[in-house]
Each structure stands twice: as structure tokens, then as C-alpha cells.
Amino acid sequence: MPHVAFIGLGNMGSGMAANLAKAGREVRAFDLSAAALDTAQKNGAAKAASAADAVKGAEAVITMLPAGKHVRAVYEGEIFAAADQNAILIDCSTIDVATAKSVGAAAAAKGLAMLDAPVSGGIAAANGGTLTFMVGGTADHFARAEPYLKQMGKNVIRAGDSGAGQAAKVCNNMLLGISMIGTCEAFILAQKLGLDPQTFFDISSKASGQSWSMTSYCPVPGPVPSAPSNRDYEGGFAAALMLKDLKLALEAAQGVEASVPMGAQAESLYQVFAGLGGAGKDFSAIIKLLDGSWK
Ligand code: NAD
Numbered sequence: 001m002p003h004v005a006f007i008g009l010g011n012m013g014s015g016m017a018a019n020l021a022k023a024g025r026e027v028r029a030f031d032l033s034a035a036a037l038d039t040a041q042k043n044g045a046a047k048a049a050s051a052a053d054a055v056k057g058a059e060a061v062i063t064m065l066p067a068g069k070h071v072r073a074v075y076e077g078e079i080f081a082a083a084d085q086n087a088i089l090i091d092c093s094t095i096d097v098a099t100a101k102s103v104g105a106a107a108a109a110k111g112l113a114m115l116d117a118p119v120s121g122g123i124a125a126a127n128g129g130t131l132t133f134m135v136g137g138t139a140d141h142f143a144r145a146e147p148y149l150k151q152m153g154k155n156v157i158r159a160g161d162s163g164a165g166q167a168a169k170v171c172n173n174m175l176l177g178i179s180m181i182g183t184c185e186a187f188i189l190a191q192k193l194g195l196d197p198q199t200f201f202d203i204s205s206k207a208s209g210q211s212w213s214m215t216s217y218c219p220v221p222g223p224v225p226s227a228p229s230n231r232d233y234e235g236g237f238a239a240a241l242m243l244k245d246l247k248l249a250l251e252a253a254q255g256v257e258a259s260v261p262m263g264a265q266a267e268s269l270y271q272v273f274a275g276l277g278g279a280g281k282d283f284s285a286i287i288k289l290l291d292g293s294w295k
Contacts, residue, residue: 236282
């Protein structure tokens, strides 16, 4: 039976590969980390000796790597040479738009089908199979990738041609970073003006200030019990990853001469927060930097 190659079994890739195996796919996994490979094996995958070994004979290749330089190195160094001509190549990592387009073009030049398919949703969504995939590539390649992506997520949306998945991801996360900071500022000001946080939430969540940052991820403990603010900002989406995505957004904006002053401001605030030791906290913990209560 043809198998699926899965490369990059970290926080996100681990659960994604496990869900493919659970859905009945034969998964052949590779990671530089022996511990990550052991976990993948426990979750139903077979261990491969290298990326090339995992990819040989695969009908689909899925990668979930840290950044653009890893994606370029693994595709250009191993995957392109080892992949079957009929395989569908799907990179789910969050990387810069320029690298996504360039690696996608290199695949096309070799007659290989490749898509960029970054995700929204954190580790819990990766484990639970509820990720949202934003996909860049041709409609034909998208149709071939969709069955695999649907086994790892609940929303699979084609954003456009190669690189469009990464473009959608950085625009979405830039907006998220900005809206989180705005929500934090509003709660701080409300409290200083004498408003109870729950009362302000009850009003603003039903008025025009409403946003996902407020109603699903409220940075103040209390109003949204499932939000990381209720567990000392542990877990969730790390400020370091928000900073990474904001940097990618600024880089993309520079490339097309788009003016993003609020995105730039959000990036500098997360840079300061990370520098003061906040990188590992959930990104809503930026409220502690803004209200002066951070260490
Ligand atoms: P991670 O660092 O936990 O995992 C990356 C894995 O890739 C590691 O296990 C590492 O050993 C492996 N790796 C690196 N180079 C390799 C190589 N050459 N060959 C084989 N394996 C290699 O990162 P993560 O949190 O799983 O994130 C993966 C991607 O998903 C990133 O691009 C990240 O921005 C994105 N993302 C993460 C989250 C999140 O909440 N963690 C949410 C959305 C998107």
C-alpha cells in the first residue's frame, strides 16, 4: 500500500501524523529528534532513517518544520530527488511567502506537485484534528491534497496559487496580534476608569469592539474560562510564535511595499515582551507588559 511520508514531528507534527495513522493511513515518519520519532512510532507511524527514506514510494509527503530555511533545505536537499513523480507534496510549516513561492516554483520545474498549507489552531487543534488549513497551489493539486488535510483538520480552504496559503496566514496573524494588543489596552483603560472587567466584557463583547481576542481568548482572567489568562498564561499560542508570524508579516509587507504601521508596532511590542522573558507565555500575556505588572 502506498504510504504517507511525514517529516517534522514536533509540537504540531506529532498530533497531525497520529491523526493520519488513526484514519488508517500508513505513515512513514522522520525527524532529527530521536525522541520525536519514538513518539511517532507509539502513535502508529513507522520510523524512517532519513527524510529521503520516508519519501521514497510515498503517495503524499507532508512537512511540518520550524522555518523557511528548514523547508528549503529538506525539499531541495532530499525530497525533490526522492519523491515519486506522482506524489503530492504539502508543506504545512509557517514560513515566509517568498521562500514558499520559490520552493513551490522549484517543485514545478521538476514536474512535482506542491502546495503550501500552513495552519491556524495550536497544539490542541493539531492533536484533536481540528486545524484550519490555508492552502496555496493549483486547484488540481488542492483537490489531491484535500483528503489528507481533512484527516488532520476541520476547515481546508484554498487561498489561491502557490504562496497564497502563507500570505493568508501572515495577514490573519498580523490582525490577531494587533487585535490582542488593542483588546488588552481597552481592558486596562476600562479598569483605570473604574469599570469592572466582567462588566466591560459583557458590554464590549456585544458591542462593536467585539473580536476573537476578546470573546475566545480574553486577556483578563474571568470572562472566558477556557482562555490562557485563567492559567497564568501557560499553554496556548506562545508569544515567541506570534513574534515570528509578525516578523513574517512585516517581511511580506516590505516585499510588496504595503504600509502596516500597526503590524510594525505589534511586532516591536512582542519583541520587547520576548526580550523581557515573556517568549514562552501565551501571547495574551502581553497585557502584563502593557499594564506594567510584568516582572
Ligand atoms: P517544533 O519545533 O516543535 O517542531 C519542529 C520539528 O521539526 C522538530 O521536531 C525538529 O526536530 C524537526 N526538524 C527540524 N529540522 C528538521 C530536518 N531537517 N529534518 C527533519 N526534522 C526536522 O515546532 P512546532 O511548534 O511543531 O511548529 C511547526 C511549524 O508549525 C512552525 O512553522 C510553526 O510556526 C507552525 N505553527 C505552530 C503552532 C503552535 O502552536 N506550535 C501553531 C500554528 C503553526
